[in-house]
Amino acid sequence: MVAAMLRLVAQLLHAALMLAAAPLLLGLIRHLRARLLGHAGPPLVQPWRDLIRLARKQPVLAESASPLLGAAPFVDFAASLAAASLVPGFALGMITAPLADLLLLAGLLALAQVALALAAMDVGTATGGIGASRATALAAFAAPALFAVIFALALAAGTTNLDSLATLRNRGTIGFSAAHGLALAALIIIALAGNGSVPADHAAARWGVRCDYSGRHLALVEWAASLRLLLMLSLIVAAFAPFGAANAAGTLLAWPVGLLAWGVKIVVLAFGLAVAETAAARLRLSRLPELLGVALALALLAVILLCVGQGFA
Amino acid sequence: MPDLALGLAAAGGAGLCALGLAGPLRPRVARIGTVALGAAEALVVLVFLAAGAPAEHLALPLGLPGAGMLLALDGLSAFFLLLMLLVGTAASAAALPVAGGAAFFPPLLGAMMLTLLAGDGFALLLGFEGMAVAAFALVLAAPAEPAARRAALRSRGMAGLGTICLIAAVGLLAVPQPGGIDLGFAAIRAHPPEGWRAGLVLVLVLIGVGSQAGLVPLHVWLPSSHASAPVPGGAALAGAMTAVAFYVLIRLSFDLAGPAQPAWWGVPLIVIGAAGAVLGGLRATLEADIRSVIGAATICHAGLIAAGLGLALAARASDLPSLAALAFGGALLQAMAHALAATLLFLVAGAVQQNAGTQHLSRLGGLIRGMPATTLAALAGFASLAALPPSAGFAGVWMLLQAAIAAPRIGGLPLQMLVAVAAMAMALGVALAGAASVRLVGVGFLGRPRTPRAAAAQEPALAERVAMLGLAGAGLLVGLFPALALALARKALLLAVNAGMAGRTGVFAIAAQAEAPGYGAPGLAVLFALALALAWAFARTRSPAGYRTAPAWDGGSGAPPVWLPFGDPATQYGEASFSQTLRATLGRTLLGARETVEAPPPADTRPAHLAVRAHDPATMLLVRPALRLHRTLVRMAARLQALSLRHALALAFAALVLLLLAVAITEPS
Numbered sequence: 001m002v003a004a005m006l007r008l009v010a011q012l013l014h015a016a017l018m019l020a021a022a023p024l025l026l027g028l029i030r031h032l033r034a035r036l037l038g039h040a041g042p043p044l045v046q047p048w049r050d051l052i053r054l055a056r057k058q059p060v061l062a063e064s065a066s067p068l069l070g071a072a073p074f075v076d077f078a079a080s081l082a083a084a085s086l087v088p089g090f091a092l093g094m095i096t097a098p099l100a101d102l103l104l105l106a107g108l109l110a111l112a113q114v115a116l117a118l119a120a121m122d123v124g125t126a127t128g129g130i131g132a133s134r135a136t137a138l139a140a141f142a143a144p145a146l147f148a149v150i151f152a153l154a155l156a157a158g159t160t161n162l163d164s165l166a167t168l169r170n171r172g173t174i175g176f177s178a179a180h181g182l183a184l185a186a187l188i189i190i191a192l193a194g195n196g197s198v199p200a201d202h203a204a205a206r207w208g209v210r211c212d213y214s215g216r217h218l219a220l221v222e223w224a225a226s227l228r229l230l231l232m233l234s235l236i237v238a239a240f241a242p243f244g245a246a247n248a249a250g251t252l253l254a255w256p257v258g259l260l261a262w263g264v265k266i267v268v269l270a271f272g273l274a275v276a277e278t279a280a281a282r283l284r285l286s287r288l289p290e291l292l293g294v295a296l297a298l299a300l301l302a303v304i305l306l307c308v309g310q311g312f313a
Numbered sequence: 314m315p316d317l318a319l320g321l322a323a324a325g326g327a328g329l330c331a332l333g334l335a336g337p338l339r340p341r342v343a344r345i346g347t348v349a350l351g352a353a354e355a356l357v358v359l360v361f362l363a364a365g366a367p368a369e370h371l372a373l374p375l376g377l378p379g380a381g382m383l384l385a386l387d388g389l390s391a392f393f394l395l396l397m398l399l400v401g402t403a404a405s406a407a408a409l410p411v412a413g414g415a416a417f418f419p420p421l422l423g424a425m426m427l428t429l430l431a432g433d434g435f436a437l438l439l440g441f442e443g444m445a446v447a448a449f450a451l452v453l454a455a456p457a458e459p460a461a462r463r464a465a466l467r468s469r470g471m472a473g474l475g476t477i478c479l480i481a482a483v484g485l486l487a488v489p490q491p492g493g494i495d496l497g498f499a500a501i502r503a504h505p506p507e508g509w510r511a512g513l514v515l516v517l518v519l520i521g522v523g524s525q526a527g528l529v530p531l532h533v534w535l536p537s538s539h540a541s542a543p544v545p546g547g548a549a550l551a552g553a554m555t556a557v558a559f560y561v562l563i564r565l566s567f568d569l570a571g572p573a574q575p576a577w578w579g580v581p582l583i584v585i586g587a588a589g590a591v592l593g594g595l596r597a598t599l600e601a602d603i604r605s606v607i608g609a610a611t612i613c614h615a616g617l618i619a620a621g622l623g624l625a626l627a628a629r630a631s632d633l634p635s636l637a638a639l640a641f642g643g644a645l646l647q648a649m650a651h652a653l654a655a656t657l658l659f660l661v662a663g664a665v666q667q668n669a670g671t672q673h674l675s676r677l678g679g680l681i682r683g684m685p686a687t688t689l690a691a692l693a694g695f696a697s698l699a700a701l702p703p704s705a706g707f708a709g710v711w712m713l714l715q716a717a718i719a720a721p722r723i724g725g726l727p728l729q730m731l732v733a734v735a736a737m738a739m740a741l742g743v744a745l746a747g748a749a750s751v752r753l754v755g756v757g758f759l760g761r762p763r764t765p766r767a768a769a770a771q772e773p774a775l776a777e778r779v780a781m782l783g784l785a786g787a788g789l790l791v792g793l794f795p796a797l798a799l800a801l802a803r804k805a806l807l808l809a810v811n812a813g814m815a816g817r818t819g820v821f822a823i824a825a826q827a828e829a830p831g832y833g834a835p836g837l838a839v840l841f842a843l844a845l846a847l848a849w850a851f852a853r854t855r856s857p858a859g860y861r862t863a864p865a866w867d868g869g870s871g872a873p874p875v876w877l878p879f880g881d882p883a884t885q886y887g888e889a890s891f892s893q894t895l896r897a898t899l900g901r902t903l904l905g906a907r908e909t910v911e912a913p914p915p916a917d918t919r920p921a922h923l924a925v926r927a928h929d930p931a932t933m934l935l936v937r938p939a940l941r942l943h944r945t946l947v948r949m950a951a952r953l954q955a956l957s958l959r960h961a962l963a964l965a966f967a968a969l970v971l972l973l974l975a976v977a978i979t980e981p982s
Contacts (some may be wrong), residue, residue, distance in 0.1 A: 055855040062865035064761050064880065066681045070860065074852075078844035085840065098822065099837055103711055107702040110744075114701060114751055121755030121886065123571035124679075125867040129886020132755060136748045137894035143744030144737040147714070151736060154718045161830045212866055216856035220848060289898045300733065307721050307729045 003249040004095070010248035010255070011085065011094040017259075018084040018234075022226035023047035025233070025270055032274035051219045059215030062123045072119030073213060073220040074204065079112040080224040084231045088163055088238050090258035091248040092170070097163035102150045105162070105235070107144075107196075112224065113139050116209040123212045131209040134285065138200070141292040145192065146190050148299030152183040153239055155306040162235070166242035176240070180311065182302035184240050189295040191232040197273060199283040200291065233269045234262075241265060318361040319369040319600025320387040325354040326426035332419040344405065347419045351402035354426075366391050366804035370432055377435050383497050385432030388804020389568065393560040394429045395801065397553045397789065398650055399408060399787065400656040401425070404550055407660050407773075407780035417454060421447035421550060425557050434483035434496035441479060441561065444554060445472030445525075452542055461541035468538040471531065478521035478560070482514050486569055500571060505571030517627030518565045519585070526558035527612045528619055529589040529815045530931040536600055536608035539659075540672065552655030555611060556648055559618060566626065567641075567809040569822040576630035576723065580731065582623025587735035589616025592929070595899055597749035598892045599906065601925055602672040603662040606753050607655060610698050613746045614706075615652040617739055618644045621713045624720055624732070625810055629808045631723045634640060634812030636716065639825055641810050645802045646795055649828065650705035650788065654697035657784040664777055665757070669770040674753065674888035679762035679879070683770040686778045688758045693785035695754055697792070699747035703834045703841075705792035708823070710743055710794075711832050715825040745895070752891045763882045793834045795823050888923055 027044040034041030086100040086108075117136050120128035121145055150160060156174050157165040168174050193200040213221050238245075244261025246254035283291060328350050336343040366388035376382030386394075401422045424447050428440030449472075452465035487494040488504045495501075506514050518533065527535040539551055566578070593612030600606045621644030628637035664687050666672050669680060681688040697706035717736035722731045762768035772778060791798050796818040799806075806813050816827035824831025864872055873880040892900075900906030906927035913919045956964065 022778060039687045050795035052855075055851070056857070058857045060863050061860050063862050066759065068681065068759065074845060074848045076846045078841055081844040081847065082837070082840045085844070096836070096840060099833045099840065101711075101830070101832055103714060104702060104832060104837065106698070107711075109706055110699075110747060111701045114699065114747065118753050118755055121317075121751075122759040123865050123867075124759075124761035124880065124885050125865050125870075126884050126886065127868045129890065132751065133886060133891045134894055136751050136891075137898075140741070140744040140748045140895065141898075144741040148733075148737055151718055151733065155721065159826070159829055160718065164830065211868070215860075216852050219856075220852070236904050285894070286897070295546070296737065300737065303733050304730060307726065307733070 006119075006252075007093060007097075007248045010091040011096055013255075014089050014094060015081070015085045016093065017089060018227060018230060018313065019223075021079070021266075022084075022223065022230045023051060025230050025266065026226040028267070028270050029274050029276040029277075031312035032271060033277055036274060036278045047222075051223060053179055054222075055109045055216050057215040059213070059217045062125075062212050064124045065122050065212070068122050069119050069212065070217065072115045072122075073155045073217040073224075075115040076112045077220040077224045079108045079115065080231070083108040083112075084227045084234070084259075086162070087231055087234045088166055088242070088245065089234055089244045090262045091255060092166050092242070095246040095248075098161070100162040102153065102160045102162055103163075104149070105231075109228065109231075110139065110143075112228070114220070115129065118212065125211070126166040127211045128209070131211060135209050138288060138292075141289050142168040142190055142193055142295075145186060145292050145295040145299055148296055148303060149183050149190065152179065152299055152306055155250075155303060155310065156180065162238055166238045166245065169240075169242055169246065177179055177305075177309070178307040179302040180240065182298045182305070184236070186295040186299040186302070187236055187239070189291060189298075192273075192276070193288065193292055193295075195229050198277045199280045200288055201277075201282050201312060230266070233266055233273075236269065237265045314467050315772045316369040316371055317929040318357055318391075321386060322354060322386060322426065322430055323371060323373075323384055325350055325357075325558045326423045326430065329419040329423035329426065331440050333416050333423075336416040336419065338419065343419065347405040347422065348402055351398050351405060351422065355398040355402060358391050358398060359553070361386070361394065362388070362391050362804070376439075377496075380435075380438045380488075380493075380496075382439075383432030384430045384436060385498060386430060388802075389563065389808050390429045390560065393556055393648075394426065394624075396556055396652050397422075397425050397429065400553045400556075400784070401550060401650050403780045403784050404553075404656055404660065407663070407777040417447050417450040421451065425550075425553060428557050429560060432498055433489060434498075434501075437561065437564075438476065438480055438483060441525075442472075442476045443540050445469060445476065448472075448550075448554070455490075457541065464534070464538045464541040464822045471534050474523035475521045476761050477523075477648060478517045479565075482517035482521060482565060485510055485517070486565070498564075501569045502571065505569070505573060511570060511574060514570060515566060515574075515581070518562060519581060522558050522565075523585070526555050526562070527589070527593075527608075527615045528585050528613070529592060529616065530935045532589060532593065532612045532615075533931045533936055535612055536596065536605040539606040539608035539611075540600075540602055542604070549612065550656075551608070551659060552652040555615060555655070556652045559615075559622075559644075559648055562619075563622065563809060567622075567629075572629060572811065573628070574630060576627050576728075578629030579625070580620050580728070582626065583731065583735050584623075586616040586618070586620025586623055587738035587742075591611065591621065591738050591745070592616075592903065592931075594742040594745025594749065595895070595903055595967040596929065598745055598752060598895050599900060599904070599925075601674060601888055603665060603674065603753065603757060604659065604672055606749055607658045607662065610746050610749060611655055613742050614647065614698070616742060617710065617713055618647050618651070620735055620739055621647065621716060624713075624716050627723055627728070628716075628720070629810050633722060634810060635817075635826075636719050636722060637810035638714035638806050638812040638814055639712060639719065639817075641806055642799055642814050643709060645805060646712055646791075646798055647706070647709030649791060649798050650697055650709045653784055653788045653791065654694045654706060655780055657690060657693050657694040658698070659790065660777065660781050660784070661687055661694060664773040664781070665702060665770070668773060670766045671764075674756045676764045677757040677762075677767045678760045678764075678885070679767060680758045680770050681756065683768075684772050686772055686782065688754075690778075690781035690785045691754060691758055692919060693788060695750035697788050699750040700743050701747070703789075703792050703838050705788045705795070705798075708792050708795040708832065708834065710739075712823065712825075713739065715831075719825060745899075747896060748892075752888065755919050756886070756888045756891060760885055761879045761882070763879075763885070763887075768879060793838060794820065795832075795834065796820055799823065839917065889923070896925070898926070904929060905933075 026047045031041040117132040120132040154160045246258030333344045371384040373382045424443030431437035449469045488500045523532040597609035624640035625637045697704040700706040700710040720732040799818045817824045822833035834972040896906045904927045912921040
């Protein structure tokens, strides 16, 4: 009974932490990027200020749109928050641990992307159409690569449940071999492409689907986008380096340690993302399928190495 | 009472065929009678499944002279019968055609029931061919353009090819007995085929069923045939016909061929399934009208189901019953999700055709304003087609992908690599089906209307709306509680792979291994609802209520001219523009898609034209060479008509000599 209460409290804290930290992460990345380029950079809490300012405003909806345009930001936010709550952060074994399936996470991200694309088509403008078309195509290219990474992780752990995978890694049951390194590289490429970071930074795909939102709707959509970025970084941490995470049903003293460990890892990944964005150049849109094909090839190689190495052959 | 369920089902099937006679005279009686009979039969089958599905047999005096016909009902046929009756009843309520077509719609249902209730090869083949004949008659009875009749003839030809191959397969499976052959399933089960006969049976069954279910490479005819079927009516049952075709595949390859077949039996199905998933998904993103898109998505889902069945065959032969049950259960769940979604979407397409006047996406748009319930049903159907949680399609795809992830246990590096590549192809196919769904809903139902007719579209009648939303609700129920569908399929799993999903399915979750976490759909729904409530609370407390409307921002472009009341149609993304990225990349390599621009010379004020050409690889590699071969054979045969008397006599003499030689060689000494 006490254990169940602790796991519930850990889950609520985790959800609140993800909600609070997502705009801060975005602010950190922007600040670091500006610093690397020699500017002073916006303050770290600027995205939070933007969200509060946008929430105070009444939205303006296009006349040609249907009620779907008003509903899509809520569906997008709910799907992104549900996915972010499932990825373990500072604690393993939260109350939603049995639900934290990797295929389900992919499905929730797809649901958020579909909601945004449909709303962009709903307005009936060219910008919305371009954004929806390119975002949908990029999601279609990224899907087999993401599934290949899930396949590799599931071969290593014997399950697609992210919480079980992280627990097994912490216990040392799964080692870190070359195959895992390849899968990590593939997941990093997919995360970059999915977030619209350089080298997959395309104004049309990234901003086109947010073209006609304002007020609280724009606040929800931007918050959801930053939640998805934090979710991908947290997924990389949980799948490949979850050491230091506390046991939700264990002692309360381990929670601050887990929080510190998770925070440090996310900041390190954010720094790496900022460096990658300033160091790399943007790829042409027609080259993006090749980039995701590289991710697919790396993940497929990881799968084959694991098949051979585990003695299934 | 013994054999009660089977007797009632057989009586119901005969009643449906009889209702066809009443169709032209009393359409309302036919419609109400079909719906009532279908619903009653579905209830009977549901009770039969809940009671544990004991096998039942019935011998009918009709049929082959001297032998009659055998009917049988067991867990496998009862599952598919329930599925077919559910979607058939909903389709009848909404789409029973008036005038000529009404004579053939109930018999189509009756023929499907005969296929599912068959207890021997004769009844199976009679039902299979009856299905094709009734569907063909439905198309001919309605007035249609020449292109539609050509497509109907093509589908009839493919169905005929399927029946011929199935006749050959049943003939190879039949057991010789003194005085003839025994076509009964019980006798065939006792004498499973071996060696080259078994391999030939597999090939014939794959061709026979593949032409009906849309398996690669026999899928070419499917999208155009669905697009040209008359509305309302035949197309609505396309989902049920695919399910019946898969039933025939399972019955012949899993049940009658016996569990002793080698592991490589699964490999053709896995390869065909993976290829079908990718080709079907890609074609769905490129087709130009609603029913073609649904037909192409049917090819994609048929590929997924076939790949699952292939994995189950390979796992069963490698003595991994739990993996076989996972793969087979996933295939059945996906078949159920697909039948519900496809029927729902064909009903939606019928409603759009009747109320907006066209199926072409380039003449639709903005239907959500006049047809909100239809759009809601379309969203539910396409969410299932795109495998978005928590729909039924996601539950089926989840189980199939879990089976693919666990498949390396079967062993052998070549098989493992094949399964890995096939699983990537399945994931790509699902993602492409998702892209096609977004494209169809975004271009056809959302946005601004492209023609005045689309702007004036209104909702269909109440019966159609109830049927569509009922199917959507059934799909959502299956998606939230997939354990229910798997419980209905429990006996079917035992019959096919001799294992069950015991310990892996519960009300709140389904799992791949016992005592392990899996996919918890109700939990996900609760989590999603809580997140939605949080967003709503945020909006209510932190934001002023209400909203204002203004012309769309559109990047700062000005208002459209006054003579375009719905805005300029050229500034809205259409069906060809939406798929441009996928067409230029995947379409270029897989489907040979080419875009040509014909620009007029300078100072000519005519508009430029963009033409998009794509062809299915199966057309180039299979259909065109087959047509060339056909033409060559016809030319050779035509020479026979111009033979002189001398040559004709010599031909007859040579044929007689060859026949005598054949008899002499093959006669047992």
